[in-house]
Amino acid sequence: MPKLTLKDLQKKREEVKKSVILREGGDYKAKVTVHMGTCGIAAGARKIMDSLLAEVEKFDARDVLVTTSGCAGLCSREPMATVELVGKAPVKYVDLDAEKMKKIFEEHVQGGNIVTEYALAYGSEKTSY
Amino acid sequence: MKDERLIEAIEKHSQIEGSLLNLLQEVQQKFNYLPKEALQEISDEMNIPLSRLYSIATFFKNFSLTPRGKHSIHVCMGTACQIWGGQKLVERVGELLNIKPGETTEDLSFTLDTINCPGTCGLAPVVMMDKEIHGKVTRDKVAALIKKYQG
Amino acid sequence: MASYRLNIMICAGTGCVSNRAFQIREAFDKEIRKNSLEKEVLTVMTGCNGFCAAGPIVIVQPEGIFYQKLTVKDIPFLVEEHFLKGRPVKKFMYTPPKETEPIPKMNDISFFQKQVLIALRNKGIIDPEAIDDYIARDGYAALSKILSKMKPQDVIAEIKKSGLRGRGGGGFPTGLKWELARKAEGEQKYVICNADEGDPGAFMDRSIVEADPHTILEGMTIGAYAIGASKGFVYVRSEYPLAVERMHNAIAQSKEYGLLGDNILESGFNFDVDVIQGAGVFVCGEETSMIASIEGKIGEPKPRPPYPVEKGLWGSPTNINNVETWANVPAIILRGSDWFSKIGTKTSKGTKVFSVAGKIKDAGLVEVPMGLTLGEIIYDVAGGIHSDKKFKAVLIGGPSGGCLPADCLGLPVDYESLTKAGAMMGSGGLVVADEDNCMVEMARYFLNFTKDESCGKCTPCREGNAAMLDILTRITQGEGTMEDLDLLEDLAHAIKDTALCGLGNTAPNPVLTTLRYFRDEYIAHIKDKKCPAHECRQLNTYTIDEERCVSEGHGCDVCRRNCAYDAIMGEKGKAHRINQDKCAKCGVCYEVCKFAAVKVD
Numbered sequence: 001m002p003k004l005t006l007k008d009l010q011k012k013r014e015e016v017k018k019s020v021i022l023r024e025g026g027d028y029k030a031k032v033t034v035h036m037g038t039c040g041i042a043a044g045a046r047k048i049m050d051s052l053l054a055e056v057e058k059f060d061a062r063d064v065l066v067t068t069s070g071c072a073g074l075c076s077r078e079p080m081a082t083v084e085l086v087g088k089a090p091v092k093y094v095d096l097d098a099e100k101m102k103k104i105f106e107e108h109v110q111g112g113n114i115v116t117e118y119a120l121a122y123g124s125e126k127t128s129y
Numbered sequence: 130m131k132d133e134r135l136i137e138a139i140e141k142h143s144q145i146e147g148s149l150l151n152l153l154q155e156v157q158q159k160f161n162y163l164p165k166e167a168l169q170e171i172s173d174e175m176n177i178p179l180s181r182l183y184s185i186a187t188f189f190k191n192f193s194l195t196p197r198g199k200h201s202i203h204v205c206m207g208t209a210c211q212i213w214g215g216q217k218l219v220e221r222v223g224e225l226l227n228i229k230p231g232e233t234t235e236d237l238s239f240t241l242d243t244i245n246c247p248g249t250c251g252l253a254p255v256v257m258m259d260k261e262i263h264g265k266v267t268r269d270k271v272a273a274l275i276k277k278y279q280g
Numbered sequence: 281m282a283s284y285r286l287n288i289m290i291c292a293g294t295g296c297v298s299n300r301a302f303q304i305r306e307a308f309d310k311e312i313r314k315n316s317l318e319k320e321v322l323t324v325m326t327g328c329n330g331f332c333a334a335g336p337i338v339i340v341q342p343e344g345i346f347y348q349k350l351t352v353k354d355i356p357f358l359v360e361e362h363f364l365k366g367r368p369v370k371k372f373m374y375t376p377p378k379e380t381e382p383i384p385k386m387n388d389i390s391f392f393q394k395q396v397l398i399a400l401r402n403k404g405i406i407d408p409e410a411i412d413d414y415i416a417r418d419g420y421a422a423l424s425k426i427l428s429k430m431k432p433q434d435v436i437a438e439i440k441k442s443g444l445r446g447r448g449g450g451g452f453p454t455g456l457k458w459e460l461a462r463k464a465e466g467e468q469k470y471v472i473c474n475a476d477e478g479d480p481g482a483f484m485d486r487s488i489v490e491a492d493p494h495t496i497l498e499g500m501t502i503g504a505y506a507i508g509a510s511k512g513f514v515y516v517r518s519e520y521p522l523a524v525e526r527m528h529n530a531i532a533q534s535k536e537y538g539l540l541g542d543n544i545l546e547s548g549f550n551f552d553v554d555v556i557q558g559a560g561v562f563v564c565g566e567e568t569s570m571i572a573s574i575e576g577k578i579g580e581p582k583p584r585p586p587y588p589v590e591k592g593l594w595g596s597p598t599n600i601n602n603v604e605t606w607a608n609v610p611a612i613i614l615r616g617s618d619w620f621s622k623i624g625t626k627t628s629k630g631t632k633v634f635s636v637a638g639k640i641k642d643a644g645l646v647e648v649p650m651g652l653t654l655g656e657i658i659y660d661v662a663g664g665i666h667s668d669k670k671f672k673a674v675l676i677g678g679p680s681g682g683c684l685p686a687d688c689l690g691l692p693v694d695y696e697s698l699t700k701a702g703a704m705m706g707s708g709g710l711v712v713a714d715e716d717n718c719m720v721e722m723a724r725y726f727l728n729f730t731k732d733e734s735c736g737k738c739t740p741c742r743e744g745n746a747a748m749l750d751i752l753t754r755i756t757q758g759e760g761t762m763e764d765l766d767l768l769e770d771l772a773h774a775i776k777d778t779a780l781c782g783l784g785n786t787a788p789n790p791v792l793t794t795l796r797y798f799r800d801e802y803i804a805h806i807k808d809k810k811c812p813a814h815e816c817r818q819l820n821t822y823t824i825d826e827e828r829c830v831s832e833g834h835g836c837d838v839c840r841r842n843c844a845y846d847a848i849m850g851e852k853g854k855a856h857r858i859n860q861d862k863c864a865k866c867g868v869c870y871e872v873c874k875f876a877a878v879k880v881d
Contacts, residue, residue, distance in 0.1 A: 003538025005546050006424050013415050020416040023287045023324070023341040023405045036364055049285070049320060057283050065342055066285045068366030145554055147513060147593075149576035154518060154557050177576070188578040188735075190560030191518055208481030208675060208711040209637035211725050220866070224844065245562065245729070247519045248483030249295045250637030250711070251332025251644050260521060262298035268871065 021062050028065040030109045033082040036068040043078035044097070051098035052081070055105040064109055077120065083108050092120045134159045135167050139174050149177070153185065153192060162193040198233040198240035200278050202226075203257040207246030210254040218254055219243060221268050225275055238279065284322040286363060289339040289404050293328025293490055294483075294522050296335040300352065301325070304336055307352045311359035321363050327408045327491020330400070330645035331391050334374055339386055339404060346386035347372040377641055377663060391642050394661050396623065398631050399447075399607040400647045403491040408526050411533040414494040420539055422613035423498050426505055427547040435506040435613065436462060442617035443629030444609075448474055448565075448602030449680065449706045450782075451628075451695040454609075457599060461507040461589040464597035469509035471500050472574075472593070472600040475516040475523065476558045478565040479678030480729065482709025484633040485603035487645050489516065489523040492607065493530035497540065497553060499606030502613060504551045507599050512551065515570055517558040527555050562679075562733035566781050567592075567600045569735070580735045581781035602707065604633055624650035628694035638675070638711035639666040648693075655689030658712060669714040672813075673798070677706025679726045679733075680786030682793030683719055702793040704786065718815035719798035720805055724752040726790040730783065741784030744775040748791060755802060756816040758809040765802060769795060814880045817865045824848075824869075825877045826855035833875035842872045 004012065034040070034049050049068075056064055074080065077094035083104065084090040091114055093104055104115050135156065142152035156167050163186050172179040186192045204210075204219045219230060222241055226234055233240040249255055252264025258274055266274075288308060292301050308323050329337045334348035345368045347358070354372060361367045373382035374389055383389050397403070406413035414420070426435050440455030461469065473496055477485040489496065500512045516524050531553055534540040542550045556574050563569045564579040571593050573579035592598025608630060612620045621629045628650040634657060637643045641663030648657060654674055658664065665671050673683040682703030684691070691697050695705050713722065727749040736742045748771050751764050772788030779785050795802065804810050811819045829835060829850075840848040840856055847863040850856030856877075858869070870878045 003541075003543075006428055009415070009420060009424055009537075009539075009545065012412070013418070013421070016412040016416040018283050018416075020405060020413055023289060028342075033366060036366065046316070053283070053285060053320065067343065068285075068364060147554065147556060147574040147576065150559055150573055151555075151557055154559060181577070184578050185576070188561065189573075192559065206480065206729075208479075208678065208709070208725075209643075210481075211722075212638045212711060212713055212717055217867075217871070244519060245478070245560075245733075246480035246482070247294065248477065248486040248635075249298060249332070250481055250483055250635060250709075251295050251335070252298065253637060253643075262294065264295070264298055268868075 018057070018060065018062075029063045029086050031065040031067060031084045032105075032109060033067050033069050033084070035078065035080040035082070037075075037078075039075040040078045040080065043075075045079040047098050048079045048081060048096050048101050051101040052105060055102055059105075059110060061110070074120075080120075085109075085112065093118045094120045131170075132167070135170055139171060143175055149175075149185070150189075153182075153189075157192055162196045165194075196233070196237065198237050200238060200259055201240045201242060201257075202275070203242050203244035203247075204230075205246060205253070205255040205257070206243040207250065207253075207255075209250035210246075213254040215254045217268075218256060218266060218271055221271055222256075222275070225272060239275070285320040286322070286343075287341040288321060288323045288363075289326050289341055290323060291327075291329040291335065291337040291339075291404065292325040292408075293332070293335075293487055294520070295328065295332040296337055297522065299336040301336045303352050304338070304350055304355065307355035308338075308359065311356050312363065314356075315359055315364050317359070317363055324407045325409070326404045326406065327402075328487035328645060329404045330487070330647075331389075331642060332644040333640075333642045334644075340368075343368070344385045344387055346374055346384070346389060348374045391644070391646070391661055391663065394652065394656065395647050396631050396649050397647050398611050398620075398623075399488060399495075399604050399633050400491065400645070401611060402495065403487070406492065408491055408493055409529055411494060411530070411537060414492070418614060419494055419610075420498055422610035423501055423539065424545060425613060426502055427545050427549060430613075432462065432506045432508065435502060438617050439506070439609065439612060442612045442620040443624075444605065444612060444620065445628065445695065446602060447604035447608070447632065447707065449677070449704060451705060454601060454605055457589060457601070458503060458506050460587075461509075461597050461599040464590045466595075466597045468511070468594075468596045469504075469507055470593045470596060470598040471504045471507065471509045471512040472567075472570065472598060473500055473512070473514040473606050474565060474567070474570060474600050474602045475514055475520075475527075476565040476570060477517060477520075477603070477707060478562040478733075479680075479707055479709045481635075481637055481675070481678055481711045482707055483635045483637075484645060484708045486520045486523050487635075488603050488607050488633070489520070490526055493523075493526045494534065495610055496527075496603060496606045497530055497534055499601075499609035500553060501540065501544070501551050502609050503599060503601065503606070505549055507597070509599065510550050510552070512553040513556050513574055513593075514553060515556045515558060515564070515574065517564075518560060524555060524557055531555065561735075562729075563735045563781070563783050566783055568781065570600065571598060578735075580737045581783070583780060604708070625692065625694045627696055632693060632705070632708055634693075634708045634710050636662040636710045636712070639669065639714040639717070640664070640712045641666055650694050651692045653689065654684070654691050654693060654710075657693070657710065658689065662712075665712065665714055669716065671712065672715055672717060673713045673719060673722070675711040675713060675722065675790075676709070677704040677786075677789070678709050679729050680704060680782070680789055681706045681709075682789045683713070683722055683797065684793065685797040687797075702789065702796060704789070716813050716815065718756075718811050718813040719794045719801045720752065720756055720811075721813075721815050723791045723794045724749065724756055727752055727787070730787040733783065734787075735783075738778075738780035738784060740775045740778040741780065741787065744771055744779075745784070745787050747771060748775075748788070752791070755805050756811070757818045758805065758816075760802075760806040762803075762806055764806070765795065765799075817867050820865055820867065821860070821881050822858055822863060822865065822867065822870055823879050823881070824856050824858055825879055826857065828875060829855050829877040833873070833877055836875070838872050838874070839869035839878060842868050844868070
């Protein structure tokens with residue numbers, strides 16, 4: 001590997017910053033939960049997750065927390081995800097696919113506008129923290 | 130002493146200034162002690178008086194001029210371990226192996242030493258078996274450890 | 281570079297490694313693959329988290345969930361529940377003493393709340409073996425800044441303005457030391473990192489080297505630039521094999537990136553570093569001894585002046601700073617002296633890392649602003665006394681420091697307050713003693729340590745400390761006299777005034793502080809022939825409560841079988857008794873009795 005210059009070092013830092021930023025904890029403007037129960041996974045929750053993570057990376061959205069939860073109890077409408085903007089009620093989305101997830105991310109998570117056509121209801125189960 | 134391991138170590142460390150201590154550490158690690166012939170060889174190769182090597186070998190605690198046991202037991206005598214009864218563990222190991230700190234069992238299986246803190250005070254009292262650190266050691270646990278290493 | 285949904289930060293400090301952290305990681309990776317989560321979840325081995333009492337520790341980021349005391353068999357359940365199904369597992373979380381509900385998030389645990397991280401800013405966030413992780417956290421940005429924008433004099437001025445003082449014990453202003461080294465004449469100059477943490481009962485420096493070796497290298501490179509040195513050494517004690525390994529690894533990576541070596545970042549500045557392993561001698565932490573041992577001589581101290589900044593390694597100007605001092609440097613350069621000097625007290629700026637151990641609930645490593653009180657560290661951060669026993673003393677500064685009583689818990693930790701109380705900051709080792717620890721024995725322990733570690737060069741240390749040890753040993757065996765106390769004080773002052781180096785000068789501190797704060801314990805040993813803490817076993821009498829032996833223990837016979845002196849009479853099922861003529865007072869019966877039937881007086 002060639003020796004770094006000042007510019008190279010700066011470039012390198014930009015490149016690697018993302019990998020570490022998620023380890024620092026901190027405040028989030030939004031939390032997206034993908035429901036990963038057995039039925040969720042069977043219905044394609046993994047593709048939802050992949051699409052979501054790709055969006056997070058694309059927008060370099062460091063203030064979005066991506067998490068999973070178990071079965072939401074509404075197995076027939078899987079895959080599902082819940083979007084919770086800080087200070088707002090959580091919104092549940094159902095019957096998702098990768099494209100829908102992308103749209104939800106861009107309009108709701110980033111833009112703050114609920115994508116009503118995919119939304120099921122407001123409200124959420126309690127989490128343990 | 131024409132030993133591959135020794136020649137290699139001398140070659141590696143004679144390149145770096147200030148590396149005599151590192152060289153002796155490596156020899157100690159490879160032979161489990163500092164053989165007289167090895168010191169002679171270092172003296173010849175690096176042009177250092179044997180008396181100076183001898184003074185270093187006896188000043189620093191890590192070095193031994195006699196062969197050490199196959200396994201080393203280091204009982205920590207740091208402050209936190211002292212507070213948690215480390216002294217009693219030294220006595221216990223001594224009693225089990227019939228040796229005092231600094232001594233090696235006749236069959237060359239164990240050497241008992243004290244160590245001034247490997248820095249895992251949160252786990253006191255601590256015993257190091259070879260390089261492995263064991264924490265919250267009790268009378269029974271140290272006996273079991275010795276048994277394990279005997280087997 | 282891929283980003284992961286979850287980062288599993290596994291503590292790989294020496295403490296957690298001895299609690300099987302590496303096996304835990306293997307188990308995690310296996311389960312993550314099994315659940316097809318390898319693209320979403322990443323495991324990272326980090327440096328010491330600090331909360332050693334809860335090891336092995338795993339933190340799940342970005343949620344900040346804190347898991348403790350994990351075992352390999354817990355991992356399949358944890359991975360499935362939390363990583364796959366998103367349900368953090370309560371039973372592996374930390375529950376504070378006296379509470380019933382566990383605390384899920386690391387930052388809500390009181391151990392972490394009062395901490396302010398500068399030297400430890402990367403602990404638990406980066407993989408200490410990955411230079412890219414360090415760079416991602418603004419690593420080597422301070423070096424870029426000075427090489428592109430600052431003259432050596434500016435760097436020195438900035439460090440001086442920050443008020444940073446040596447974290448190795450003495451508290452000498454770092455910027456001033458650098459200035460002296462810069463002004464000293466000599467073509468070749470050196471910088472050294474003192475990682476020979478000799479204080480038995482302290483592990484700050486080990487943890488910093490293990491958790492963040494690059495911050496030390498960056499700090500040293502900045503220091504070398506400031507004073508005009510081209511060569512550095514990191515002197516690590518060989519008792520810290522993991523720290524040695526990580527430092528070697530970090531140096532190799534930095535060289536590969538051109539952050540060490542010739543023409544660093546195309547600035548024309550050259551600097552190189554080698555690691556020297558200490559060889560088990562305490563006095564080598566003293567700077568002139570350290571220099572002698574790097575020169576390939578025995579590690580004996582030399583009189584000062586001349587100071588190493590004028591005439592050090594191979595006669596050249598040499599600037600030695602301790603690990604923690606170096607670790608502060610990049611942060612100060614990057615964030616500015618104004619930011620740094622706002623933290624701490626008037627004379628002691630910034631933070632201090634302490635290792636807290638002994639009879640304490642949450643033993644571990646903490647970094648707090650200067651000026652916090654000893655009591656706040658012991659009770660609010662480290663959870664108070666183990667098993668809710670009574671606090672007796674805090675031993676601060678190791679063999680060079682002192683034993684401070686409960687009255688001193690209100691003392692703020694800064695260089696001046698601790699010195700005034702008869703102790704010293706030292707490198708930051710705090711060991712807590714409770715009512716079961718004897719303070720005379722404590723003083724004897726420290727003296728025994730310094731006697732063993734005295735290099736023997738000067739008479740006050742060699743003979744004086746041995747004489748004090750003799751007296752203390754006699755007192756712990758019940759053979760002391762009241763005159764001994766005066767003699768101890770005289771000897772202590774004489775040694776303090778005349779010994780050649782810091783080891784000798786400070787060796788009497790534990791004796792002087794125990795005499796000052798715990799004189800009644802000395803008197804109990806001398807006049808009543810009793811050890812109030814029952815630690816001096818020669819003064820104890822062991823007896824068996826025969827009624828309890830039968831009613832509680834059913835004459836279990838364990839004490840008799842463990843007695844090496846055949847001093848216990850009795851048989852299984854019946855009451856046991858100790859033959860006082862044969863009893864060697866080893867105390868083993870007291871330790872092995874599970875029914876509290878053996879009494880000590």
